[in-house]
Amino acid sequence: MSEPLLLVSESDSILELVFNRASKLNAINGEMYDALIAQTERFATEPSLRVMLIRARGKYFSAGVDLNSELGPDPQLASPAAFRQWYREGRGSLHPLLDRFEVIEKPIVVAHHGPCLGGALEMSLSCDFRLAAHSARYGLPETAFGNIPGSGGTSRMARLVGPQWARWFIMANLQMDAAKAERIGLIHDVYPDDEFEARVRDFCLNLAKQPAEAIGAAKLAIELCADLDRAQARNVERIVASGLFFGDEFRSLFAALREKLGKRSPA
Incomplete structure (x- = not known):
């Protein structure tokens, strides 16, 4: 019996999803898409799961969406x-899945080695943390086919690294190595290939130990503040911080801290 195209495992509160279609450069097909949606919903609703990690087997992280699969728009679409x-809600559109990534109040980590192209990079832009091996390489080739990256590759890329580097990927259709991608802020950290899996695991273990309510609230607050002016962003901070202040998680953790410091906990 053949292995599934998306391998699923969990340990230490980490849900790990592994692209397992190396013979097709881990291009995302219908089976992988459906499994990603199902596992994302499980991650969102299962309290014991604190971090979701997406990585891959083989030489490629992923060549993007498999254009020969059943994914993609119905050719009968008339307008x-x-x-x-x-785009908004059809099966095979990445939009619902990637929009879901951004609102789940838990961290999602993606770990790249080898090329990460097209829809796979668009997916990665919607994750909270992007980690890379030195062998990672990034590209958005959609303009070569007469269109733009329409599943967040244009909007999220411009927001994350600025219009100047969005032009590099999209208009000039150029690729970028991991070292440069880290310098421009596309990815968070780069590791030697022989240390990659262990370093990614350590990062996820540390993330899983963080207070769940605070991390979830921080994710939403950061996302909101990024698109607001200073006054509005400060109000978001105040609303979120005050809500957490009266929660059980903060009260318990802060009481323990004050006890350690020999002080009274807040009333």
């Missing part, structure tokens, strides 16, 4: 409006 509606 731009119908296409946009498919």
Whole structure:
């Protein structure tokens, strides 16, 4: 019996999803897409799971969406409006999945080795943390096919690294190695290939130990503040921090800290 194309395991509160289609450069097909959606929902609703890690087997992280699979828009779509509606909610569209990544109040980590292209990079842009091996390489080739990266590759890339580097990937259709991707802020950290899996694991273990409510609230607050002016962003901070202050998690952790310091906990 053949292995599934998305390997799933969990340990130490980490849900690990591994692309397992190396013979097809880990291009995402219908089976992988459906499994990603199912596991993402399980991650969102299972309290024991604190971190989701996405990585891959083989020489590629992923070549993107498999254009020969059943994914993608129905060729019978009759208008731009119908296409946009498919984008929002149709099966095979990355939009619902990637939008879901951004609102789950838990951290999602993606770990790249080898090329990460097209839809796979668009998926990665919606994750909270992007880690890379030195062998990682990034590209958005959609303009070579006469379109733009329409599943967040344009909007999220411009927001994350600025219009200047979005032009590099999208208009010039150029790729970038891991070292440069770290310098421009596309990824958070780069590790030697022979240390990659262990370093990624250590990062996820540390993340899983952080207070769950505070981490979830921080994720949403950061996302909101990034698009607000200073005054609005400060109000978001105040609302989120005050809500956490009266929660059981903060009270318990802060009481323990004050006891350690020999002081009274807040009333």
